[in-house]
Amino acid sequence: MSDTVLGVSFPRTADPGVVGPTVGVLGGMGPAATADFYAKLIRATPADTDQEHLRVIIWSDPTTPDRTRALLEGGTDPTPWLTYGARVLAAGGADVIAVPCNTAHAFLPAVIERVGVPLVHMIERTSRHLAALRPPVREVGLLATTGTVRAGLYGEWLAAAGVALLEPDAASQADEVMAAIRLIKAGRRDPGLLASAARRLVERGAQAVIAGCTEVPLGLRADDLPVPLVDPTQVLAEAVIAHARAAKGSS
Amino acid sequence: MSDTVLGVSFPRTADPGVVGPTVGVLGGMGPAATADFYAKLIRATPADTDQEHLRVIIWSDPTTPDRTRALLEGGTDPTPWLTYGARVLAAGGADVIAVPCNTAHAFLPAVIERVGVPLVHMIERTSRHLAALRPPVREVGLLATTGTVRAGLYGEWLAAAGVALLEPDAASQADEVMAAIRLIKAGRRDPGLLASAARRLVERGAQAVIAGCTEVPLGLRADDLPVPLVDPTQVLAEAVIAHARAAKGSS
DSSP states (O other): OOSEETTEEOOOOSOGGGOOOEEEEEEOSSHHHHHHHHHHHHHTSOOSSGGGSOEEEEEEOTTSOOHHHHHHSOOOOOHHHHHHHHHHHHHTTOSEEEOOOTGGGGGHHHHHHHHOOOEEOHHHHHHHHHHTOSSOOSEEEEEOOHHHHHHTHHHHHHHHTTOEEEOOOHHHIIIIIIHHHHHHHTTOOOOSHHHHHHHHHHHTTOSEEEEOSTTGGGTOOGGGOSSOEEOHHHHHHHHHHHHHHHHHHHO | OOSEETTEEOOOOSOGGGOOOEEEEEEOSSHHHHHHHHHHHHHTSOOSSGGGSOEEEEEEOTTSOOHHHHHHSOOOOOHHHHHHHHHHHHHTTOSEEEOOOTGGGGGHHHHHHHHOOOEEOHHHHHHHHHHTOSSOOSEEEEEOOHHHHHTTHHHHHHHHTTOEEEOOOHHHIIIIIIHHHHHHHTTOOOOSHHHHHHHHHHHTTOSEEEEOSTTGGGTOOGGGOSSOEEOHHHHHHHHHHHHHHHHHHHO
16 A cells, blocks of 8 residues: 555555455446345455455446346447446556446446456356356356346356356246346345246256346345356355455465 | 546436435445445335435445554554545545444544545434434443444433433443454354343443444344344434435435
8 A cells, every 4th residue: 555545645554465456346236236245245255354354445326227228128328327437446446346237247348448447257257157066057047137138148158168048938037037126126025036937947957047137146045946046246256355365466 | 417527428318317416435344334334225215226226435445444443552543544435435426425333433523524525424313313212212322342432422422412321331341342343343143242231231221222333233133122222324324315315305
């Protein structure tokens, strides 16, 4: 930590090495999913005192236009909001950016290119995590927004990892998955809609299910399913910690 | 929202009024308490879609030196860390700052003066909340860090509100309250230490108990007590929302 930053004089710390990288979280999509990610990041960090935890800066802008509407219905492009948030994070000192929203990943290549801070890619990491599961998973079901499904965000990375993707049929996607996600975003409970959609995927042969929208883990528990439920929010939290440790070790 | 901010061009929104003030959270003291505050802020916001939630920027710096040690043992002054965080929040566009750490409030007057963004003062708001309780509370017990207790942070505001303060005796403060707070900061459970300390305060006449360290609500439930448990984190969340609504209404 340098002596003067943003006009603030810091005393030289006894061990500047205790300060690792700063994690930037581009969130608010939705806010409850960002709070869930932040809580998972804290729980996944091995620490006995406050001072051993990661420094985090969170930009939570729930006014970011709806990602699914932008992808499917010609709604407002969220890219300016995402770019602005990523710039605030970079200006605040973020060394790495995590985005706990699956659908937003459709817009991130342009954002990250303009901001110059590396991204820990949630969908890439989740696909790698799935490819490493034992016993091996050949077919995986996806519970995600219609925007994420239609944009093919998981299909691309899963194909690279050698895992086939099973999507809900159109009725289940609209009346179960999207209905449940909207309920959770409104702060209400999902009355079994996600569990029902997941069971249909398992009946069709899914050997694991991806909770592929950050609201899904808020409405579906691993116990609700006979196969592994993969939580990309948790995978992202662990990947961010691994990234921060590697960065700290190399500094 | 202006057209160009931080070099990003925004399309003019159909209703710029949907964008209210940005809430700055100076946190990380500890990180779990900040995550708890953020979750409470989201739950206390009346909203059916992401876009109705508040825009929030969180600076979570768990490396901020221990506040109790600075107050009692001549430890490193956390003021530079707090000032730096507040400047990051101001630079990121925060219109108001909330600090979900009671003990940090001992250092805030100097910080806020240097940054020029108004503070929603958690201890002031909690004292006002207590004074408004019916039936009236004449004596209130305090579960807080030894730093908060010795710095007299609650005593000052409660006296102004006409409420007398009951503090744990020295043994209960050290072996129950501080021991429990350290366990919670280390991610472990409190095996009834806080409930025991609270019961002693009630036996001595406390008609309500303040969960006066943001870790305390993580280890003590209202059901554990025969009198009201006042949670300053919840009071702060509601005060921030009221502040944001007033600011939006007047803009």
